[in-house]
Amino acid sequence: MQAVITTDKLTKRFGDFVACNELSFEVGKGEIFGFLGANGAGKTTAMRMLCGLLKPSSGKASIAGFDVYTQTEKIKRSIGYMSQKFSLYDDLTVAENIRFYGGIYGMNTKEIKAKTIELLDELQLQNEAKTLVSDLPLGWKQKLSFSVSIVHNPEIVFLDEPTGGVDPVTRRQFWDLIYHAADKGVTIFVTTHYMDEAEYCNRVSIMVDGVIAALDSPANLKKQFNSESMEEVFYQLARKATRSDN
Amino acid sequence: MKGNNENKAGSAEEFSTVNSQLSIELNGIKKTYNKETVTAVKNISFSVNKGELFGLIGPDGAGKTTLFRILTTLLLADEGTAMVNGFDVVKDYKQIRNCVGYMPGKFSLYQDLTIEENLNFFATVFGTTIKQNYDLIKDIYVQIEPFKDRRAGKLSGGMKQKLALCCALIHKPDVLFLDEPTTGVDAVSRKEFWEMLKRLKAQGITILVSTPYMDEANLCDRIALIQKGEILSIDTPAKIIESFPQQLYALHSSKTYKLLQDVRNYGGTDSCFAFGDSLHATFKQGAEKEVVAYLQSKGNEDVEIKTITPSIEDCFIKLLKN
DSSP states (O other), X not given: OOEEEEEEEEEEEETTEEEEEEEEEEEETTOEEEEXXXXXXXXXXXXXXXXXXXXXXXXXXXXXXXXXXXXXHHHHHHEEEEESSOOOOTTSBHHHHHHHHHHHTTOOHHHHHHHHHHHHHHHTOGGGTTSBGGGSOHXXXXXXXXXXXXXXXXXXXXXXXXXXXXXXXXXXXHHHHHHHHHHTTOEXXXXXXXXXXXXXXXXXXXXXXTEEEEEEOHHHHHHHTTOSSHHHHHHHHHTTOSSSOO | OGGGGGGSOHHHHHHHHHTTTEEEEEEEEEEEETTTTEEEEXXXXXXXXXTOEEEEEOOTTSSHHHHHHHHXXXXXXXXXXXXXXXXXXXXXXXXXXXXEEEEOSSOOSOXXXXXXXXXXXXXXXXXOOTTTTHHHHHHHHHHHGXXXXXXXXXXXXXXXXXXXXXXXXXXXXXXXXEESTTTTOOHHHHHHHHHHHHXXXXXXXXXXXXXXXXXXGGGSSEEEEEEXXXXXXXXXXXXXXXXXXXXXXXXXXXXXXXHHHHHHHSTTEEEEEEXXXXXEEEESTTTHHHHHHHHHHTTOOSOEEEEEOOOHHHHHHHHHHO
16 A cells, blocks of 8 residues: 555644644555544544644654645645535636636646536536536535545545535535545545445544544444444444543 | 413414414425525425424525524515414514524524523523523533533534523523534534433423434434425334335445446446445346346455345435435
């Protein structure tokens, strides 16, 4: 497995509070990696460090070959990010949003043009190129938001609860896009509260109180915790949390 | 304050004698926005019995929040009528506001007041005290009481949720409206929240709750599956599952995504979706008998197939496709 994310005892302290405590793991190229944990377990802090947005207190991490202490700008160019709160501009059209993000990531006009056609085609949004994003249904926005997050062909894309609030059919169509991107070699790092989606990942880590309490394929985790479903695995681990935000 | 209704319009009294078992009733409710260009809900009718835990299940944009706002008298419907606790949402809005609790989807308490100050504020507004109704909120409040001097704006998601529920309950409402209380909340906290709801229901409070999580549907007495402003189905979870029109199968193999593509390409497949570590599929009459051989011929290994009982999510997907 060629690792594109490597962390070694990655730690973040805020005063006395250890948000992330010695996280060590690897994520391989083209892998769909589920990053689970209860509210308050430290997921967001970990993601912010991996995206080069927050300096770790100690430990090491390399993202797409770049160091999280010294090469954060290079990391930002090599990754995509999408959260449930889409970063699309409502008052720009579909095509304008693609052009905007292409520009932000330093693509030239020709590349942007080609990419726009490719994306509209893939999403079957050819007829909506001139539609304002505010007029798109939620599910389409979500798919567009994902496509825009990988417009610059990043090695890794971070998805922070990408499927909140959509209907079950749209949710599954979204996962088809994820599989498709992973097939093309994009590494997917995803957080979710839907435990059935944890099953769609190649491997899953579960954070409890700032540490990685378990990490393996869904099948192995279910075996290890003698559970029928990932929901049960999660419940067994997360209910022991002392610091969850309750 | 509740005494006011005695000298109020006869219509409310008539209604309550005819439908004394009903806590909430909607008749042909329609609401549009943006000069009628956007239809939020169209011709919605359903009722909720007294003491019932009723779930509105559907994705964002289904119209759930619009219905909550109409029922809590914060928004006027374009068409139709609605009653809450025997009161008309238009004529008797003041009575309704006194006898319902509402927890909006967006956190709406005072960020710069502490936990205790927020709770005190809502108690005072409704002419009561924390002490008077402490029994009702005790189970929930003890969990946040150690932080009662912390400002609401500084609380974590789970604590905000519990405080909002306490504030919605402090005047001992007859009907409780909870708009997506568990959205964005982890699986453990969601489970705890539903246990709190069960205890409230046991005290006789009628609860209308909305959620985008289909697995929570089973915890309701009855549910309405709602999409794009229309009700797709309304019944007990068990009856909705019973009414699934076909035999449902679960398929499993070592490579789920390949299996999904191959099952979808199989001519005898009616529908197929990923469900956790397996696929759920329905087949045209008799076609299930040949499917395993077909999948093996396409190079899928360790293919297993078995009949299963549908979940609410299966039913919702089926209804969306119709």
